[in-house]
Amino acid sequence: MQKEVNNWFASWFDSPYYHILYKDRDEEEAQLLMDNIVHYLNLPEEAKILDLACGKGRHSIYLNQLGFDVTGADLSTNSIAEAKKSENKTLHFREHDMREPFEDQFDAIFNLFTSFGYFENEQDNLMTLKAIKESLTEYGFAVIDFMNVHQVIANLVPEEVKTVDGIAFHIKRYVKDNYIYKEIDFEDQGEKFHFTEKVRALTLADFETLMEQAEIFLLDIFGDYKLRKFHKMESERLIMIFK
Numbered sequence: 371m372q373k374e375v376n377n378w379f380a381s382w383f384d385s386p387y388y389h390i391l392y393k394d395r396d397e398e399e400a401q402l403l404m405d406n407i408v409h410y411l412n413l414p415e416e417a418k419i420l421d422l423a424c425g426k427g428r429h430s431i432y433l434n435q436l437g438f439d440v441t442g443a444d445l446s447t448n449s450i451a452e453a454k455k456s457e458n459k460t461l462h463f464r465e466h467d468m469r470e471p472f473e474d475q476f477d478a479i480f481n482l483f484t485s486f487g488y489f490e491n492e493q494d495n496l497m498t499l500k501a502i503k504e505s506l507t508e509y510g511f512a513v514i515d516f517m518n519v520h521q522v523i524a525n526l527v528p529e530e531v532k533t534v535d536g537i538a539f540h541i542k543r544y545v546k547d548n549y550i551y552k553e554i555d556f557e558d559q560g561e562k563f564h565f566t567e568k569v570r571a572l573t574l575a576d577f578e579t580l581m582e583q584a585e586i587f588l589l590d591i592f593g594d595y596k597l598r599k600f601h602k603m604e605s606e607r608l609i610m611i612f613k
Contacts, residue, residue: 379488382565383446389426390535391554394485401432403482403515403595403609408436409509410597411611416460417477420505422468423485427453432463433480441474469497471504479512486514487570495570498583506613511589516608518593519571520551524603545571558595574600574608581612588612 382388417438423429426449434440443466444450450514451518455461466472468481469489479502489495503513523545532539542553550569558578572580574591589612592598593605600608 378566378568383425383444385561386448387537387556387558387565390537391539393424393534397428399595400429402482403437404429404432406595406597407513407609407611408438408465411513413438418474418507420474420476420479422466422479422481422502423464424453425449425570427450427456427463429482430463432454434458436496441472441476443468443472459595464543469494469501471501472491474506475505475510477507477510479510480515481513482515484515484517484569484590486516487572488568489570490553492499492570495525495572496580496583499580499586501585503613508584509514511611511613514577514610514612515549516572516610517579518570518600518602518605518608519550519573520602523571526550539540574602574610577608577610586612 415437419433419438419440421427421433421440421442424430424444425446426444427442429439430442430453439460442453442463444463445465445467446454447465450463450465450509457463469576480582486498487495526543526545528543530541532541537556540555542549548571549568550571554565554567556563579589588610590610592607592609593600593602594607597609
């Protein structure tokens with residue numbers, strides 16, 4: 371019997387298969403972004419940083435190695451349990467829903483690698499932005515690193531098979547109702563699995579509207595991890611710095 375999994379982001383991110391499929395994500399690229407962002411923001415030594423939707427904490431750990439006091443937060447119980455193995459006196463992890471503000475305030479909040487736009491309800495995206503704003507210190511900055519949907523849709527690969535650790539992941543991609551979908555089917559140990567990734571196709575204009583509603587000030591926009599200028603049809607990423 372095929373195992374169908376609903377509530378996609380809670381169940382998929384908690385699955386060991388999520389981490390298998392994406393195990394080859396580029397660490398150097400991730401560190402390049404954080405080095406450049408930290409330099410750009412000119413954060414003080416021992417600044418308090420929140421890594422929002424931190425997964426297993428790889429970015430939190432790197433930021434902590436740079437000397438910052440880091441809190442990683444994620445909805446995934448399994449990811450946070452794994453991340454907690456790396457805790458120290460200036461690195462902490464906790465389960466947290468990004469729609470809720472923190473009781474603490476931070477000098478910087480990072481939401482990296484398209485960890486936004488998962489919710490069915492548009493109001494939840496607005497709630498998340500408001501929660502980020504409330505969790506910043508008076509002089510704090512926030513960073514959202516999102517996909518550039520124009521470039522993604524223009525270059526969407528409809529179907530592919532990706533084999534990792536002996537598992538053949540059959541992946542289908544399509545756009546529907548202003549969401550970018552990824553359907554993932556595979557078999558392991560005689561059991562069939564089906565997962566769906568679904569991210570709202572938020573453009574810069576969509577973010578600007580949401581930020582205006584949240585009374586957030588968009589300060590700068592970049593198009594890649596080297597912090598080069600954003601070009602609507604060409605840039606790989608949409609990186610927004612705001613407060």
